Amino acid sequence: MQKERKISPHPKKEDKTLDLALRPQSFSQYIGQEKIKRNISIIIEAAKKRGDPCIEHLLFYGGSGLGKTTLSYLVSKEMGCGIRVIAGPSIKKTGDLAAILTNLREGDVLFIDELHRMNRMCEEMIYPAMEEFKLNLIIGNGPMARTMDLKVPPFTLIGATTRLAFLSSPLRSRFGATFRLDLYTKEEIEEIIQRSASILDIKIKKDAIKAIASCSRFNPRVANRLLKRVRDFSEVEGSGTVSKKEVERAFSFLDIDEMGLESGDKKILQTLKEKFSGGPAGLQSLSIASSEEQETIIDIYEPYLVQIGFIKRTPRGRILTEKAKKYLSKDGRT
Numbered sequence: 001m002q003k004e005r006k007i008s009p010h011p012k013k014e015d016k017t018l019d020l021a022l023r024p025q026s027f028s029q030y031i032g033q034e035k036i037k038r039n040i041s042i043i044i045e046a047a048k049k050r051g052d053p054c055i056e057h058l059l060f061y062g063g064s065g066l067g068k069t070t071l072s073y074l075v076s077k078e079m080g081c082g083i084r085v086i087a088g089p090s091i092k093k094t095g096d097l098a099a100i101l102t103n104l105r106e107g108d109v110l111f112i113d114e115l116h117r118m119n120r121m122c123e124e125m126i127y128p129a130m131e132e133f134k135l136n137l138i139i140g141n142g143p144m145a146r147t148m149d150l151k152v153p154p155f156t157l158i159g160a161t162t163r164l165a166f167l168s169s170p171l172r173s174r175f176g177a178t179f180r181l182d183l184y185t186k187e188e189i190e191e192i193i194q195r196s197a198s199i200l201d202i203k204i205k206k207d208a209i210k211a212i213a214s215c216s217r218f219n220p221r222v223a224n225r226l227l228k229r230v231r232d233f234s235e236v237e238g239s240g241t242v243s244k245k246e247v248e249r250a251f252s253f254l255d256i257d258e259m260g261l262e263s264g265d266k267k268i269l270q271t272l273k274e275k276f277s278g279g280p281a282g283l284q285s286l287s288i289a290s291s292e293e294q295e296t297i298i299d300i301y302e303p304y305l306v307q308i309g310f311i312k313r314t315p316r317g318r319i320l321t322e323k324a325k326k327y328l329s330k331d332g333r334t
Contacts, residue, residue, distance in 0.1 A: 022196050022224055023070055030074060031195065032188040032220075033067060036179045040071070043177065044078050053107040054156040055079065056176025057130055059115075061164040063303055065221030066181040068160040072111040075158065081107040088118035097122045098137070098150070101129055106153040115159035116166035123171055130157055130174045162299060183218035183307055192220050193227055197242075202231050204242040211247040215260030217304040229254060259308065259327070268292070268301050269310060269328055272320040280317030 024030040027037050040058070047055045058075070060068040069085070076083035082105060091097050091112070104110060112118065128134050135150040159175065161167060172178070184192070190213045197204045204227075212230060216223035233250035234242045248258075256262055271290040272279050287294045292301070302318075305311040310324035 022199055023073065025077070027074055027078070029195075030067070030070065031191050032184045033071075033181055036071070036181065039177065039179065040075060041078075044075065047079075053154050054081070054109075057157040057174065058159070059167075059172065059175040059178040060158065060160045060181060061162065061178070062181030063183070063219070063299065064162055065219045066183070067220060068181060069111065069113065071181075072109060072158045072160070075156070076109040079107065079109070079156070081105070081109060083109040083111055085111045085113070088112050088114040088116065091118050091122050093119070094121055094125050097125055098135055101126075101135065101152045101155070102150065104153050104155045107155070108153070109156045109158055111158045111160070113160045114162075115171075116161045116163045123168065126157070127170065127174060183303065184220060186213050186218070189213040189216050189218060189220065189223050193223050196224050196227055200227075200231070202227065202242060203240065205244065207244040208242045208247045211244045211251075214258065215251060215256055217260050218307060226251075226256075260304070264292070265301055265305060266328075268297065268305065269320065269324050272311070272318060273325065273328060276320075278325065279319035280314055281319075282317045286318060 027041060030037060043055050043058075055075070060071060062068065072085075073083060084100065084104060086100065091100070100110065125135065128136050129152055133152050133154050135152060136147060137150055157175075159167075159171075164172075164180075190209050193204075193209045193212055193216075196202075197209070208230070212223060212226050216226060230242055230247050230250045233253065234240060234246045237246075237249075239246070251257070268286070268290055271286065272281055275281075275289045276285070281289075283294050283297065286292075287297060290297075302311065302313075305324075306313060309321055310327065312319045312321055
């Protein structure tokens with residue numbers, strides 16, 4: 001059984017209520033991803049001026065917790081229409097997809113998360129729905145089978161994926177605009193923490209906000225999750241006003257260091273140093289040597305370790321940087 005990763009960006013059950021409470025209600029409240037917000041605002045405004053009931057289909061890609069779902073809700077809100085949210089893996093049969101599409105109202109947004117995991121037969125079925133707002137259905141079997149076109153209301157499909165390369169070219173080409181969500185800056189994370197603390201009525205000092213932001217992995221979901229953990233710690237063992245010292249004590253208790261690294265991150269770094277002499281090491285070899293799944297390395301550990309300059313990705317494999325080696329020596333992992 002794997003140890004719980006406190007700073008994993010993947011959603012947990014405990015995040016649902018928190019995400020709903022903290023979700024921005026307008027683009028002005030949405031912090032970060034400025035270029036994407038401007039582009040989407042222009043697309044929406046242009047559609048409104050033309051009198052179109054919906055906008056072109058949008059594709060969001062990037063790591064978990066960066067705001068793809070939130071952006072989809074904001075598109076729906078700005079367009080004044082409904083939104084249907086569904087996970088790609090849950091669409092297992094073409095009948096499931098047909099039921100979803102035919103129950104949409106004109107102008108609605110259909111948000112499919114983890115789009116790369118949708119059934120391939122359903123993917124092919126959604127092509128005519130995206131292009132012509134119709135479904136090509138086959139009724140019956142064998143020589144008696146016949147085709148029937150079923151109209152669906154004009155809608156906007158918003159797809160979200162953490163694995164853009166896993167989407168087929170025909171599916172990618174049917175989206176009118178594709179946007180990549182990047183990791184946030186430290187300043188943006190600090191602003192997000194300040195806003196979240198205000199909504200949750202958490203008293204927190206500026207140096208405590210900076211301390212949490214430094215360990216947030218530049219990810220809003222992680223930042224809000226850490227804020228919640230620190231708040232609980234402060235209420236039980238602190239003064240009720242979150243200070244930098246209380247943040248440090250809480251993180252020490254949670255086994256998170258000042259760089260925002262957990263034991264799993266350090267294990268990856270240590271494996272590269274000790275078993276591969278700093279690299280290069282291929283993903284499969286690194287996965288076997290560290291006893292971590294390849295997807296876990298790619299989705300959870302690697303983005304942040306690359307961002308802070310601890311790992312370099314090269315054609316030959318992963319390489320440990322001098323900065324990481326100094327960190328490991330300082331951390332006592334020689």
